[in-house]
Amino acid sequence: MIKALLFILWISFLSLPFMGIKGALFLLFGISFAYGIFLAVKKSSIIFKEVKMPGISYEPRILYIVIFIILLALPFGLKDYYLDVVILAGIYIILALGLSVVIGFCGLLNLGFAAFYAIGAYACALFMTKAGLGFWGALPLSILITMISGFILAFPALRLHGDYLAIVTLGFGEIVHLTLNNWDSLTHGPNGISGITVPFIFGFALGSLSHYYYIVLIFVLAAIFIVRRIYYSRTGRAWLAIREDETAAEAMGINTTKYKFLAFAFGAFWAGLAGALFASKMRFVSPESFTFMESVFVACMVILGGLGSIPGVIFGSLLLVVLPEALREFQLYRMLALGTGLVLMMVFRPQGLIKPKTTINHRGH
Amino acid sequence: MILEVRNLTKAFGGLKPVEEVSFRVMHGVILSIIGPNGAGKTTLFNCLTGIYSPTKGHVLFEEKDVTGKKPYEVTAKGVARTFQNIRIFGSMSVLENVMIGQHTRSKEGFLSAVMKTAKFRREESEIKSKAYEYLEFIGIADYADADADSLPYGDQKRLEIARALATEPKILLLDEPAAGMNPQETIELMKLINRIKEWGKTVILIEHDMKVVMGISDRIIVLDHGVKIAEGTPKEIQNNPDVIEAYLGKEDIF
Ligand SMILES: Nc1ncnc2c1ncn2[C@@H]1O[C@H](COP(=O)(O)OP(=O)(O)O)[C@@H](O)[C@H]1O
Ligand SMILES: [Mg+2]
Numbered sequence: 001m002i003k004a005l006l007f008i009l010w011i012s013f014l015s016l017p018f019m020g021i022k023g024a025l026f027l028l029f030g031i032s033f034a035y036g037i038f039l040a041v042k043k044s045s046i047i048f049k050e051v052k053m054p055g056i057s058y059e060p061r062i063l064y065i066v067i068f069i070i071l072l073a074l075p076f077g078l079k080d081y082y083l084d085v086v087i088l089a090g091i092y093i094i095l096a097l098g099l100s101v102v103i104g105f106c107g108l109l110n111l112g113f114a115a116f117y118a119i120g121a122y123a124c125a126l127f128m129t130k131a132g133l134g135f136w137g138a139l140p141l142s143i144l145i146t147m148i149s150g151f152i153l154a155f156p157a158l159r160l161h162g163d164y165l166a167i168v169t170l171g172f173g174e175i176v177h178l179t180l181n182n183w184d185s186l187t188h189g190p191n192g193i194s195g196i197t198v199p200f201i202f203g204f205a206l207g208s209l210s211h212y213y214y215i216v217l218i219f220v221l222a223a224i225f226i227v228r229r230i231y232y233s234r235t236g237r238a239w240l241a242i243r244e245d246e247t248a249a250e251a252m253g254i255n256t257t258k259y260k261f262l263a264f265a266f267g268a269f270w271a272g273l274a275g276a277l278f279a280s281k282m283r284f285v286s287p288e289s290f291t292f293m294e295s296v297f298v299a300c301m302v303i304l305g306g307l308g309s310i311p312g313v314i315f316g317s318l319l320l321v322v323l324p325e326a327l328r329e330f331q332l333y334r335m336l337a338l339g340t341g342l343v344l345m346m347v348f349r350p351q352g353l354i355k356p357k358t359t360i361n362h363r364g365h
Numbered sequence: 366m367i368l369e370v371r372n373l374t375k376a377f378g379g380l381k382p383v384e385e386v387s388f389r390v391m392h393g394v395i396l397s398i399i400g401p402n403g404a405g406k407t408t409l410f411n412c413l414t415g416i417y418s419p420t421k422g423h424v425l426f427e428e429k430d431v432t433g434k435k436p437y438e439v440t441a442k443g444v445a446r447t448f449q450n451i452r453i454f455g456s457m458s459v460l461e462n463v464m465i466g467q468h469t470r471s472k473e474g475f476l477s478a479v480m481k482t483a484k485f486r487r488e489e490s491e492i493k494s495k496a497y498e499y500l501e502f503i504g505i506a507d508y509a510d511a512d513a514d515s516l517p518y519g520d521q522k523r524l525e526i527a528r529a530l531a532t533e534p535k536i537l538l539l540d541e542p543a544a545g546m547n548p549q550e551t552i553e554l555m556k557l558i559n560r561i562k563e564w565g566k567t568v569i570l571i572e573h574d575m576k577v578v579m580g581i582s583d584r585i586i587v588l589d590h591g592v593k594i595a596e597g598t599p600k601e602i603q604n605n606p607d608v609i610e611a612y613l614g615k616e617d618i619f
């Protein structure tokens with residue numbers, strides 16, 4: 001409680017230079033008020049838990065079906081602008097799921113994940129504009145190239161642990177970004193690559209927003225499905241064991257090097273897919289979409305949602321894509337808010353918004 | 366003979382925590398390694414299990430040279446261990462911890478997991494039911510679904526034993542399993558180690574509690590400053606003046 005109040009004071013103090021005294025005071029009271037509500041809700045939800053609500057026992061399956069129908073119907077009910085945001089959120093869910101395999105499952109702090117996203121996007125753009133491939137031909141090749149680059153980074157990086165690994169991956173991210181910016185003959189430098197065509201299916205152009213929505217939706221569902229299946233398998237357990245205690249994992253018979261490679265490659269797979277989807281959705285790629293901040297942004301999605309929790313990653317991605325769009329006017333404070341959110345999280349809920357389910361009843365079949 | 370150690374030396378710069386140590390371990394015995402703190406017992410375990418690569422000498426498991434093999438390779442051959450400082454997978458469930466032990470004894474990979482093939486499901490349920498059996502053997506099956514780090518200290522140590530057993534080892538290395546346990550738990554532990562022996566497994570035990578060591582060991586090795594200063598039956602060790610002198614300098618330790 002006191003910790004919380006001190007914290008709010010500190011945040012308000014930090015915001016002083018940006019917002020002036022009035023703004024800071026407003027923030028101070030605003031957050032305190034919100035915190036009060038949060039505490040009240042928390043109290044009442046404890047009460048709710050004790051009072052078992054009779055009658056409302058639904059099958060989770062029904063909930064999934066309802067969500068699925070809503071997802072299918074979404075393009076009919078949403079304005080283009082919102083649909084655009086939803087598509088972007090979908091691409092980020094795929095990307096964040098990939099990073100969640102690396103950071104959340106296997107415990108390898110990768111701060112250059114945007115590099116793989118960039119490689120996927122640029123590979124797709126180049127295959128389509130320079131090699132004349134269609135999207136469906138370029139997609140698997142882009143993913144393959146991204147995975148190979150994942151292997152290339154993994155070789156030097158996996159000898160390192162913790163902070164050192166974070167620094168090397170960060171460096172890798174910067175190298176890729178610089179290369180994209182400066183290799184004019186291939187990437188057109190800061191101007192980027194335009195003229196990427198839309199995907200075709202049986203000669204039918206999938207160019208409209210709702211087409212993209214459904215394409216992305218299919219891939220998001222596939223990503224969730226596959227990552228979930230792996231999470232609940234021998235491979236997933238091996239990753240978690242490495243995250244929990246690498247020495248013990250190896251003593252239990254896990255080839256840690258192999259499984260770390262696998263995590264890097266599997267993560268890169270999704271980054272490559274997300275990158276290719278992004279390139280074809282935007283019809284344009286440029287280095288500024290793949291900066292260090294992008295890596296941090298995706299890492300925040302994974303960490304905010306709850307390390308190692310698949311629903312958490314989905315929730316974190318939605319939150320971090322939708323919230324800034326909803327609060328457009330506060331664009332300036334986006335990074336400040338993100339930082340504040342993360343610090344708050346580490347203080348009050350270090351396990352993330354959604355705690356991963358690891359007990360066997362949940363992980364069982 | 367299941368394990369043979371020949372002139373094993375581990376050096377960290379000038380420091381030699383293990384120096385020219387040789388011994389043999391017969392099938393199905395309980396061998397204890399004792400010695401004061403810093404004598405090199407844990408370092409010896411680390412050399413036997415591949416966590417450290419020895420500077421000199423050889424480790425032979427079932428007549429085959431395993432010196433310098435990786436820990437996961439050694440485990441696959443049938444050597445399992447617990448750690449002096451608890452190293453469980455804290456945020457995984459108790460049952461999952463033991464399921465991890467089955468890693469080398471199972472093989473279903475990526476694709477079959479995504480497809481959830483019949484083989485995959487069969488293997489998973491086999492892993493799970495075996496893990497339950499090990500938990501029951503150790504006596505903590507009631508906690509199967511709990512987060513591992515929510516267990517009391519003594520049960521965490523026993524969980525490590527269950528996890529090590531789940532790798533289906535021929536030889537089990539226990540590093541101070543009784544440390545931090547109360548007398549009741551210690552007695553339970555001794556019974557447990559005897560049951561593991563009756564099960565046909567070989568046990569190497571590092572332990573400070575002399576009641577445990579003298580009570581269950583078939584043979585004892587004494588290390589001091591990295592050097593083996595004595596080996597024999599509990600009786601022989603208790604009457605060995607070198608041991609009494611080197612170990613604590615007092616006669617009433619046993
Ligand atoms: N990785 C290491 N690097 C340097 N010194 C080590 C290392 N591991 C162990 N030692 C040293 O080896 C000696 C023996 O340690 P250890 O094997 O843990 O003793 P014991 O288990 O018998 O108490 C100690 O002096 C310890 O500091
Ligand atoms: Mg020790």
